[in-house]
Amino acid sequence: MEADDGELVPLSVSLNEDGAATDSATVVQNQNEITIEFASGAYFKGKMTERAQPIQGFYIQPGNQIGGQALAHPVALAAHSDGEWRGTATPLARQFTVFMDVSDAEDGALTAVLLNPERNITGPARRYDFNKAADAGAYALALPGGGDDFASLRIEKADSLMRMDFGPLKDFELSPIDADSSIAVGFVGDKRSNELLSPVPANDWLTGTPEDAGFKRGALTRVVQDLASASGGDKSPSLVHSLLVARGGKLIVEEYFRDHSRGEPHDTRSAGKTFASILVGALIQEGHSLSSDTPINKFISVPNEPDHAPVTIGDLLTHQSGLDCYDGDRDTAGHEDVMWNQGDNPNFWQYIAQLDSVAEPGSRYAYCSGGMNLVGAALAGASGESVLSLLQTRLFEPLGFENAYWNVMPNGEAYLGGGAQLRTRDLLKIGQLYLDGGKWRGKQLIDHNWVKESILAKVEITPVTTGLDENAFNRFYFGGTDGLAWHLHSITVGEKTYQTYEASGNGGQLVVVIPDFDLVVGMTGGNYGQGYIWGKWRQQIIADGVIAALESE
Known part of the structure; x- marks a missing residue:
């Protein structure tokens, strides 16, 4: 019944007026509401409707030290026999990866670059002095210039493993990998061919080609190649995980980088x-x-x-x-x-x-x-x-x-x-939904007037409106204007300025709508805590890269 994150969890329960118990779960029934509680802290919450109809609900996997908050996803328990329902939950597999590249500095000392794709736990500082400690086989990562130690390491020569203690994690295991291995793509980037991959047709997005949407394929390809080849060892790299472009309601670019993929949910x-x-x-x-x-x-x-x-x-x-x-x-x-x-x-x-x-x-x-x-x-x-x-x-x-x-x-x-x-492919849909006035595939899902009001300027974000002095303001804000939970900005293409509205999140999670070009761009990234990097993607990647690749520009 119970499983680690990412493993299937079969749910099979017998229900009666008083609830029931299984070997690994407790079932609580309150009229038409059903709760199945697991010893792991996971639980299922659902509602019964008519007899023999599926019990629709959600499986909630507990939060953990590396994966953050508890997560819910929909699960239906189908009637299997009299009084018995079965279904399968699929908890999200949550991982925590650390890449470390150790090299010689100019002065002959060792320097280590750390990269944590999921949370960027090192923050803005990614380069450290790699110092030998007093104990044999022990080292410490310290901020350059004699700063405090960030982490301690121990090298176990018997199996070539390195164990690291940093932050809340103890005895974190690092294994050596070859720079040419598929795993290393998450750090070193990868080289792309001269041919863009076509978006995968499915029953959600209409798809098309860059040429059909008015783009120069070669120019778009260069944008993708630049994003793919960025190395975690570069100074202030843009760690883009995905780039999706829709124009005229059709998905025409769908690219994933650094070992990320189409079916993978990403922290938004x-x-x-x-x-x-x-x-x-x-x-x-x-x-x-x-x-x-x-x-x-x-x-x-x-x-x-x-x-x-x-x-x-x-x-x-x-x-x-x-x-x-x-x-x-x-x-x-x-x-x-x-x-x-x-x-x-x-x-x-x-x-x-x-x-x-x-x-x-x-x-x-x-x-x-x-x-x-x-x-x-x-x-x-x-x-x-x-x-x-x-x-x-x-x-x-x-x-x-x-x-x-x-x-x-x-x-x-x-x-x-x-x-x-x-999934980025799904996140992109909310931009298209609003660009089309609240419609999806011809069906009005969102009130049209609410869409229009939501993307109107409601408040400018300045030291005056926040009540902060310049220093306090600049430590947390980047300016801009907000609508109703949409952020309003502008981009420059050539000598013209165009208005955009977007949903955005720390690290480079973006859905940017540019109405003048009938364009929606979705991105995910790993530059957490580095707004000075991902906050520029709107102009540097979308305006100077994607829009500049249009035939008319």
């Missing part, structure tokens, strides 16, 4: 926040009474807000709630890490809603993941459904998402503050 980080806004538009399309002016206290108690200025959905979607929440300051009670680590309230909607008010709603911009997540309270309250169910039925199913894993709060409800694991 804060690009997942945009789904909060999209779901509001989906419920408006269904006729629910929601708008950017809807007060959140209609759905959840907000005890400390000013009496004359309730926090609205629009305030939350533009990071202007006025609550004591700013992800750039760990001393605020609503800081994302503080919220996740507090342990007292597993319902983050309640946790954020009960924060003190430190500014008038709508008067100050303060980036707050917990506030974005609070939109979920309105979604659940208006629809009477869980946010997980809304994501699945209103977006994932009609858009044809596959291998989608959504991160959840400790109470098992979807977290809308970012961090979902999605």
Whole structure:
């Protein structure tokens, strides 16, 4: 019944009025709601409808030290025999990889370059002095110039293994690999042929060729080759994991790099926040009474807000709630890490809603993941459904998402503050959905007026609007303008400037829409904590590379 991440988990349960128990799981039945709890901490939550019909629900795999938060993915238990249902869960395989390249520095000392593709745990610093320690076979990685040790290492000559202690990880094992091996592609990059691979046709995207979409194939090929060949050993490399381009509603470029692949979900980080806004538009399309002016206290108690200025959905979607929440300051009670680590309230909607008010709603911009997540309270309250169910039925199913894993709060409800694991091919669809006014394959999924409002400028991100001095502002923000959970920017092509809107997340998770070119570009990357690198991809890769490859440019 139980399995490690990535292994199939067969679910076979017998249900009766009182629930049932198996060798490795406990089944709890509360009227039509079913919960199967595993000893590992994983569990299944679903609802029975008519007898003999599948039990639709979600399998939640627990978080772990290297993979982050708990993740949910849809599972159906089908009736197998009287009182017995069977299904299979597929937890996401979560890995943690470290590449280390040791070489001679100019002064004869040893230098080590570290690369962690999944989380970039080393942050902006990636080059270290490789120093021999006092103990035989022991070494230490230290910041250049006599800085503090980052990690300690031990070389075990018997099996050529190296063991490293750094951060929360102890006894992390490193094995030698050849620079020409397939595994090393994650560090050294790879060489691409002169022929772009055609996107794989499927029942989700219409596909086409670069030529049909007005691109010069050779110019696009050079863009792809440059991204593929970037080495982790380069100074400030762009660690792009995927590049997908759609024009005229057709997917015409689909390239993956550094050992990533089409079927693989990727951490979307804060690009997942945009789904909060999209779901509001989906419920408006269904006729629910929601708008950017809807007060959140209609759905959840907000005890400390000013009496004359309730926090609205629009305030939350533009990071202007006025609550004591700013992800750039760990001393605020609503800081994302503080919220996740507090342990007292597993319902983050309640946790954020009960924060003190430190500014008038709508008067100050303060980036707050917990506030974005609070939109979920309105979604659940208006629809009477869980946010997980809304994501699945209103977006994932009609858009044809596959291998989608959504991160959840400790109470098992979807977290809308970012961090979902999605295929780039699927993430790209939300850009096309909005470019087409909320339609997908001719069906209106999102209210058209909500789409238009969402990509209007709502707040400019400046020292004035954030209330920060220049130094404090520059440590956390890059400027720009926000709509309703969409970021608005501009790019330059030739001598002209064009407006863009995007969903974006730490590390280079991007869906960029350029309406003037009928273009949507999706990217994922591994430059976590390096906004000074991935924040330039919009101009350097999309404008100067992809758009410059158009025949008319």
